[in-house]
Structures are given as C-alpha cells and as structure tokens.
Amino acid sequence: MKVFTQYSTEFKLKLKDLSKNEQNIAFVPTMGFLHDGHISLIKKARQENDVVIVSIFINKKQFNNKSDYNNYPVNIAQDLQKLKEQQVDIIYLPEDKLFYQEPIYTNININYLTDKLCGKTRPGHFSGVALVLIKLFNQLKPNSAYFGQKDFQQLMVIKQLVKDLDFPILIKEGEIIRENTGLAMSSRNSRLTELERAIIAPKLYDNLVEMAKNIRTNPIEVVKIIKNTKENLIKSGFSKIDYLEIYDDNLNNCDNYLNGRIFAAVFLGKVRLIDNIKI
Amino acid sequence: MKVFTQYSTEFKLKLKDLSKNEQNIAFVPTMGFLHDGHISLIKKARQENDVVIVSIFINKKQFNNKSDYNNYPVNIAQDLQKLKEQQVDIIYLPEDKLFYQEPIYTNININYLTDKLCGKTRPGHFSGVALVLIKLFNQLKPNSAYFGQKDFQQLMVIKQLVKDLDFPILIKEGEIIRENTGLAMSSRNSRLTELERAIIAPKLYDNLVEMAKNIRTNPIEVVKIIKNTKENLIKSGFSKIDYLEIYDDNLNNCDNYLNGRIFAAVFLGKVRLIDNIKI
Numbered sequence: 001m002k003v004f005t006q007y008s009t010e011f012k013l014k015l016k017d018l019s020k021n022e023q024n025i026a027f028v029p030t031m032g033f034l035h036d037g038h039i040s041l042i043k044k045a046r047q048e049n050d051v052v053i054v055s056i057f058i059n060k061k062q063f064n065n066k067s068d069y070n071n072y073p074v075n076i077a078q079d080l081q082k083l084k085e086q087q088v089d090i091i092y093l094p095e096d097k098l099f100y101q102e103p104i105y106t107n108i109n110i111n112y113l114t115d116k117l118c119g120k121t122r123p124g125h126f127s128g129v130a131l132v133l134i135k136l137f138n139q140l141k142p143n144s145a146y147f148g149q150k151d152f153q154q155l156m157v158i159k160q161l162v163k164d165l166d167f168p169i170l171i172k173e174g175e176i177i178r179e180n181t182g183l184a185m186s187s188r189n190s191r192l193t194e195l196e197r198a199i200i201a202p203k204l205y206d207n208l209v210e211m212a213k214n215i216r217t218n219p220i221e222v223v224k225i226i227k228n229t230k231e232n233l234i235k236s237g238f239s240k241i242d243y244l245e246i247y248d249d250n251l252n253n254c255d256n257y258l259n260g261r262i263f264a265a266v267f268l269g270k271v272r273l274i275d276n277i278k279i
Numbered sequence: 280m281k282v283f284t285q286y287s288t289e290f291k292l293k294l295k296d297l298s299k300n301e302q303n304i305a306f307v308p309t310m311g312f313l314h315d316g317h318i319s320l321i322k323k324a325r326q327e328n329d330v331v332i333v334s335i336f337i338n339k340k341q342f343n344n345k346s347d348y349n350n351y352p353v354n355i356a357q358d359l360q361k362l363k364e365q366q367v368d369i370i371y372l373p374e375d376k377l378f379y380q381e382p383i384y385t386n387i388n389i390n391y392l393t394d395k396l397c398g399k400t401r402p403g404h405f406s407g408v409a410l411v412l413i414k415l416f417n418q419l420k421p422n423s424a425y426f427g428q429k430d431f432q433q434l435m436v437i438k439q440l441v442k443d444l445d446f447p448i449l450i451k452e453g454e455i456i457r458e459n460t461g462l463a464m465s466s467r468n469s470r471l472t473e474l475e476r477a478i479i480a481p482k483l484y485d486n487l488v489e490m491a492k493n494i495r496t497n498p499i500e501v502v503k504i505i506k507n508t509k510e511n512l513i514k515s516g517f518s519k520i521d522y523l524e525i526y527d528d529n530l531n532n533c534d535n536y537l538n539g540r541i542f543a544a545v546f547l548g549k550v551r552l553i554d555n556i557k558i
Contacts, residue, residue, distance in 0.1 A: 020299070104443045106439065107387070107390055111385075160385065163380070164384060165410075166414045
C-alpha cells in the first residue's frame with residue numbers, strides 16, 4: 001500500500017505505469033473517517049479491478065457551513081489501518097493548499113438536478129463536489145469510480161456530469177449500508193451522543209419505512225402522509241426537518257408515487273443526517 | 280489522413296493505440312473555414328508532436344447570437360484539402376446531435392476573467408467554449424492543444440480552466456496572423472464585402488497601432504485617447520464599437536498602461552471583428 005500526500009512526479013509516474021500496463025483502475029473518493037459504507041464500496045472496487053485508489057480529502061469547497069467543515073471527524077491512522085486490511089493499492093491524501101492552487105475561477109453547476117433537496121438547502125455544495133471530482137478524475141484517470149446511494153442526489157449529479165463532459169469513467173454505485181438499528185452509516189454519526197445515535201437517529205429510517213408503507217397503501221394521501229411524518233420526526237426528537245420529499249430515481253417529479261423514492265434530511269442537534277428509501 | 284465524424288469505437292481504439300505507443304498528440308480545435316491563422320497553429324503542432332488532430336465543429340453552444348451561428352461560413356471540402364497539405368493525421372468532424380446528447384445540465388463558468396470584454400458582451404459564450412473543450416479534451420486526451428492570440432481572452436480562460444481542473448494538457452499559443460492589409464485573419468472576414476474587407480476592416484488594426492503609439496507617448500491621456508479612437512473607428516466606417524478597453528496580459532486592470540494590451544471588438548455591418556495588440 002502506497003500513500004501519496006501530493007500529486008508528485010513519483011505519483012504521476014506510478015499512474016502512467018499502471019495505465020501503460022492496461023491495469024483497470026478503480027477510484028473510491030472519500031472524506032475519511034471510514035465506515036462500513038465506504039468499506040463495502042472498496043470491497044466491490046477490489047473485486048472488480050486490478051488497482052484500487054482511495055482518496056481521503058475533506059473537501060472544503062463542498063461545505064456550505066463552516067462549523068460542519070470544522071467539526072468533520074478525522075482519524076487518518078484508523079483509516080489507513082482499514083484500507084490496509086482491504087488491500088487498497090494507493091491512498092491519496094492531498095494537502096489543501098497544493099490541491100487548490102488559488103485563485104480558482106472555474107465554477108461548475110449542474111442545473112435542474114441540483115435545484116432541489118441538498119442542492120437547494122446547501123447552496124454551492126454540488127459545485128464543490130463537481131470541482132473536486134473533476135480535479136481528481138483528471139489527476140488519477142481511473143476507469144471507474146464508486147459512490148454510495150446514501151448520497152443519492154450526489155450520485156445522480158455525478159452521473160450527469162460524467163455524461164455531459166464525456167469523462168471516460170464508469171460510475172458504479174453501492175447500496176446504503178446501515179447500522180444494526182437501521183441508521184444509515186455516515187461519518188457524521190460519530191458526532192452524535194451515544195443516546196442520540198442509539199435511540200433518536202434510527203427513528204429517521206423507521207419513519208421513512210413507515211411513510212413508504214403508508215404511501216403504498218394510500219398513495220392519494222401523500223401530502224397528508226408527508227405532513228404526519230414530519231410531525232412524527234419532530235416528536236421523535238429531531239430538531240429540524242431540512243426536507244422530506246418524493247421524486248423518482250431521476251429526480252423528476254413522480255407521475256406515480258409507487259415508483260417514487262423518499263428523500264430526507266433532518267437535524268439532530270447540530271448534526272445533519274440524510275437518508276432515502278424506495279417506496 | 281483519417282476523418283472521423285463521430286466518437287466511434289474505431290476512433291476510440293485508434294486513440295488508445297496512439298496513447299499506448301506513447302505518441303505525443305497535439306490537438307487544434309477549429310470551427311472550420313480555415314485560414315492562415317489556423318494553418319500556422321497546425322504547422323506549429325505538426326513540428327512539435329507525433330500526431331496532429333484537428334477538429335472542425337461549429338459549436339452552437341458558444342454562439343449567443345443565432346444569426347451569427349446561422350451565417351458562420353462553411354467549406355468542408357476546402358478545409359480537408361488544406362489539412363491534407365499540412366499532413367494532419369486525424370480530422371474530427373462531430374455531428375451536433377451525437378456530440379451534445381441532450382439534456383445537458385452541466386454549466387461551466389470561469390469567473391472574473393469573463394466579466395469583461397467578450398465575456399460581458401457575449402453572455403454564455405465562454406461557458407459554451409468551456410463545455411466543448413472539456414468534452415473534446417476528454418474524448419481525444421491530447422498532450423497539448425493550440426489556440427491563437429486573436430482570441431486573447433479565450434486563451435486566458437482556457438489556461439485558467441485547464442489549471443483549475445487539472446487537465447493534463449499543455450496549452451500552446453500562436454501569434455495573430457494578419458492579412459497584407461493588417462486585418463487579423465478570421466473566418467468571419469469572409470462575410471465582409473470586398474470593399475469592406477479591403478478598405479474599412481483594416482482600419483481597426485491601423486487605429487489600434489495609432490492608439491498604442493499615442494498611449495506610449497502620453498499615457499496619462501489614456502481616457503481621451505480611447506474616446507478619440509472610438510470616434511475615429513466610427514468615422515472609418517465601423518457601425519458600432521462593442522468594446523475598446525485596456526487590460527494587462529492577465530486581464531487585470533493596468534497599473535501601468537505601458538504594459539497594457541488593447542482589446543477591441545467592433546461591428547462592420549452585421550459582422551463582428553475582434554483584435555488586440557500590446558501597447
């Protein structure tokens with residue numbers, strides 16, 4: 001396992017060598033503090049490719065909220081241990097100042113897909129995601145890149161970006177991995193208290209499951225069901241609903257709610273949690 | 280000389296083969312109706328590389344004016360003849376519908392550098408340039424790409440884009456090539472009448488040369504000199520001044536006009552002409 005902290009000549013030569021030998025390169029971008037959601041993507045990447053590159057980079061450009069950025073959890077030593085266990089070939093840990101050589105004037109927007117959900121409530125977030133990924137794609141030139149379905153809108157945005165800009169990269173996706181309680185795995189879960197994580201946070205998923213069941217039974221009552229679910233979430237102990245909406249898997253409005261997907265973002269204290277499930 | 284009209288499997292295999300053999304690939308993007316400005320870039324590309332790819336594609340996304348797009352001159356047969364003479368290896372003539380698979384939601388802005396000159400008077404123009412180039416860069420994966428200094432702002436925008444997004448492509452530039460009269464070569468010159476092209480259009484360059492001389496002599500009178508030059512251009516027969524401004528070579532405001540560059544865009548009838556010269 002080789003660790004690079006910058007896009008050095010040595011790193012470029014290594015990548016060139018891999019490409020010359022026609023090695024199939026998989027890339028799993030992360031912001032570190034790895035959990036089993038990341039690991040499941042890495043396992044998949046490991047199975048399907050010759051070479052696996054994992055990046056760990058807390059991308060400040062995708063944070064619209066400074067305190068969220070400052071409080072993002074970090075544990076590089078633990079991450080490296082996990083990546084070694086998964087036999088990852090290359091770890092890329094870029095330094096902020098070298099990675100973003102200011103001034104950066106290029107701004108990427110993915111219209112339509114980002115005018116709702118996290119795109120709406122986290123202005124600039126997906127521009128930051130697009131910027132970091134285009135840079136990483138251009139540096140690493142992977143054949144495929146792996147993303148989890150927890151960030152479902154992100155996955156759609158990335159697929160569109162890669163299609164629109166003709167990046168020669170296959171986008172692969174992994175299902176949401178959940179804790180035993182049903183809570184979707186997320187690095188941000190570590191910022192919850194033990195009690196919040198065990199008792200309140202899992203109720204997000206419980207409520208979504210219940211909401212999906214109610215819609216399947218009674219699709220014409222969807223407005224009322226959304227309203228009730230929001231009330232139940234607040235009663236469960238969440239401090240704020242960021243959004244609770246239904247779209248189809250292309251993020252269009254649903255013709256038929258039975259084919260829809262529920263998207264939720266809620267705050268528990270200062271921690272923002274997201275989840276989504278198919279109806 | 281091989282001509283591809285789409286990004287076919289055959290084309291991809293050809294490109295892969297070149298890259299496997301470590302051929303140095305130069306790319307000269309054009310909108311066709313080739314003149315000696317293009318040819319000088321192609322000659323340079325030919326000298327400096329193993330393989331030269333020229334694209335001919337009238338990129339509708341960079342036209343903010345529909346009639347300018349509809350009247351853009353075309354002569355593919357003549358272009359192919361010229362490219363053959365220059366021993367170009369690959370011509371890429373993409374078809375609009377296959378190249379732009381709608382819907383395209385990705386929009387690229389290069390801030391600051393585009394808030395002036397053509398970026399200001401042709402809204403959306405540089406977003407269209409950025410989109411087509413990123414797509415072409417991703418498809419063709421050249422080692423270098425060649426652009427002329429006539430579109431000086433475009434050159435700056437492209438350099439910034441490639442830097443910001445880490446495209447592994449060297450941007451090379453060619454000097455402005457002029458007709459005997461001094462008129463900067465441009466495909467759009469063909470839309471002028473014989474008289475306009477011979478008598479009026481060259482006065483743009485004459486006026487810029489005179490203006491530069493006056494500023495060198497009398498830099499504190501720059502505001503007055505710009506005003507006079509605008510009046511002289513209108514007297515010379517130009518129908519409208521789109522802009523006449525001075526910036527340094529990084530498109531910043533000039534600390535010292537003696538290090539500046541004059542940028543001009545004028546209309547002659549319905550044809551828009553641009554030029555720039557170092558003071």
